[in-house]
Structure formats: C-alpha cells, structure tokens
Amino acid sequence: MLELARGQRVKVSDLSSETRFRLTSQVDGPDANDVVFAAMLLDEKGLGVTPTSIVSDEQQVSACGSVHVKPRVGTAQSFEVDLSRVPPEVHSVMFAFGFVGASKKRSGPPSAIAGGRWSVEAGGVAIARFGFTKADLGEDTAVTLGELYRKSGAWRMRAVGDGFTGGFPTMLSRFRIAPGGLASAGSGGSLVLGPAPAGLWLPKAWPGGVQPAVPKDLTRSVGLTITRTAEGTVHTGTSFMVSPGGHFVTCHHVVHDAIDLSVAFGGSNTLRKAQVLALDHESDLALCCVEDRNGSPDWLLPVGPDETPGLGNELGLLGYPLGVDLGMSVTYSQGIVNSLRKSQGVSVLQIDVGAAPGSSGGPVFRRSDGQVVGVLTSGLNFADRGMLINFAVDIRTLWTLGWMQRLS
Secondary structure (H helix, E strand, O other): OEEOOOOOEEEHHHOOOOOEEEEEEEEEOHHHHHOEEEEEEEOOOOOEOOOOOEEOOOOOEOOOOOEEEOOOEOOEEEEEEEHHHOOOOOOEEEEEEEOOOOOOOOOOOOOOOOEEEEEEEEOOEEEEEEEEEHHHHOOOOEEEEEEEEEEOOEEEEEEEEEEEOOHHHHHHHHHOOOHHHOOOOOOOOOOOOOOOOOOEEEOOOOHHHOOOOOOHHHHHHEEEEEEEOOOOOEEEEEEEEOOOOOEEEEOHHHHOOOOEEEEEEOOOOOOEEEEEEEEEOOOOEEEEEEOOOOOOOOOOOEOOOOOOOOOOOEEEEEEOOOHHHHOOOOEEEEEEEEEEEEEOOEEEEEEOOOOOOOOOOOEEEEOOOOOEEEEEEEEEEEHHHOEEEEEEEEHHHHHHOOOEEEOO
16 A cells, blocks of 8 residues: 655556545544545636535535545545546546534634544555644644546546645635535534634735825725625625735625625726635624735725724725625715624624615724724614614724734
8 A cells, every 4th residue: 555645646547447446534533523524526727616516425426426425434434436437527536624613613723633544445455545643734624635636638646735724614715616515513514614814914004105085095995795606696795905915804794605706996897806715703704815816006904903992983984885786886984983882792883884785894994094993794774763773893803813913
C-alpha cells in the first residue's frame, strides 16, 4: 500500500487496473461524531458541476450515478466511485470532512479531533493511504483530504489536505455548491454555521487620507447585492466595502443560502462575482470578497471596538431598498439612535432611519464623520401607529467575531 504525503500525486493505473474504487474517510477523537463527510463533483475550473454536485448522507448518489455513499460506520464513511461512469464534464471527485456546525459555537480548532486518514481500495485491496494528525489541522474545521482527477486523458490521485476555518459552509461556498444536501451529524439536519477565518487587516484611514463628504463620498463603497439560491430564487440586499482588497460586509440572511453571489458598487451596472468568506448566524453578519482580485479604491471605516454609540447620535443609512425595482441608484436616509438594546444576546442599535426590504446589510454611519457604527439587519412595521423602528447590529459585534483587525 502506498503511503501518500500531502500534495503527492500518482497515476491511478500505476496502482490498479480497476475502475471501481472504495474511498474511506475516518477521523478519531471525542468530537469525531460531529463530523460530516462528503464527496464533491467538480468541473475543470474546480467548481461544482452543478449547485447540487455533492454526495453525503443527505444525498446518497450523484446525478450521474458514478459516486455512491455507503452507510456510516462509527467515525468513518466510505464512498464508491466507478470511474468508467464519470461523465466528461466532471474533472475531479474531491473527498472532504468537516463540521457543518454543532450545538456549541466553535471559537477555534476542533481540539478534540486527534487525527485521521483517507484510504483507497480497489478489488478489496488497500492501495493508498493519506494520514493526518491533530497538529496538521491547525484551526481548520473542514478539510479536503484527497481527490481523483483527470489529466491528459488519465485518472490520477492526489492527497490534498487543504483546510477551511469556516467549516463546510465556507468550503462549499469556495466550490460554488449549495449546502442543502449537507447536514450536521448532530444537528438533526439544521445548518448551524461555524467560525470564520481571521487575519484581515483593515485600513485605519480613508482612501487618500481625505475626510469624505457625507453622504456623497460614501456611496461608491456601498453595493447592491444579488444572490441566487439552489431553487433559482433571486434575492437582493446591500453591502459595503471595508478594505482595498475587495472585502465587504453584509448580513448573514442576505447571503447564507446563495449558490451565486454578485455585487455592483457605487451605482455601477457592472456586476462582480463574489465569494462568502465567513458567516455568523447569531449576529446576522457575513464577510465576503469580490473574486476578480481587482479590489476596490473605496472603502468605509468602522468605528473602533471600544467606541460606544450614544443616544441621539445622528445617523445616516445607504442602501438599495427593494433592490433592482428602484434601479441601480443608492438610497440615503437619516435618523438618530433611539435605544441601545440586546436581541438574543447580540448588541443592536434601535434607530428611526428609514429602510425597506433590500436595505439589509447597509452601513449605518455617523453623519458627523461617516464612520460606520452598525449594519442594518431588521425592522418592525408600526406605520399605522406613526412609529419607525429599525435595528442595526452594533459594529462592535463585528470586531468580536475575530474576522478582522485594524492596522495600527
């Protein structure tokens, strides 16, 4: 049996003349029962052939019939692959394990995973194996273990070992696969999202170091956000840039079920593809990034983690209420902080700034200097009583998630 090192590649024909293989992923340790296993069918660009190109306990056979999942045995799960039945549009079958989520919120590495292995059998004989240890995991909560892939007309095998700290939701976003066919082993089928990547450094000054005119100079950093779900439903929301690298913030509920995400900033008619990097259900926040690597010349500055909003602070909101129905022009409204509250343990600002569906994810900023103090998340409809009540997640919550830090 060949012991594979991380990144090692080998021709399948050098190991076996078979076309049918059994590939088993296994993890060890007390947290192993919370792990889910999946196989993903990818195209030549490394993306899902379709938004549902995933095989797991929830979706037990691929549409082409070439990949089947076997019943889970303890902390191990096997997949059977018939390479003779894999259609030409499938260039890779990737095998992975990870956490969809758990009853407890994970704030770091899966510390109770001791290690594991990915093994390959042909004709009932073990032909290859890739092992990993707890030290190899780092802070990763989802890992691609290995793949079968085509190159120059021949099938090859690779030990992968790439990790994602945001769990399976972040991994599936990377591969453009919908999470609908994947459920946590311990969640009864409900999708609970894990922790997010850390390490994003945010600017401490405005673009060009010049104080912006509010709200005119802020509009270039605010985007119309368009998502499409696995069912084909299209939704819109709002987002805002926070870095020259093209990172932007919006609401979890705007993007969490998206298999396709696009944004258009500053009233532009050009839609830019984007990727979800981090999600937090409890705070209703999400961190995303444009995919074209062109970044952004414009961004907004969140107030620091120690700055406390005050009652009566004058606020502004930029957003795209009702989405494309009102066109690609951003809408501005203003009001004040009416109250500082807690909603399900999350700090929120109660505001009387006007908003409507589609404004979710929009920046709530101080009219005095344009710095962002909150992210619009929801509202209550009391129009018949002469009341206007909306809520924004306190921006200090965003800092506590550990996704980003400010350059000193």
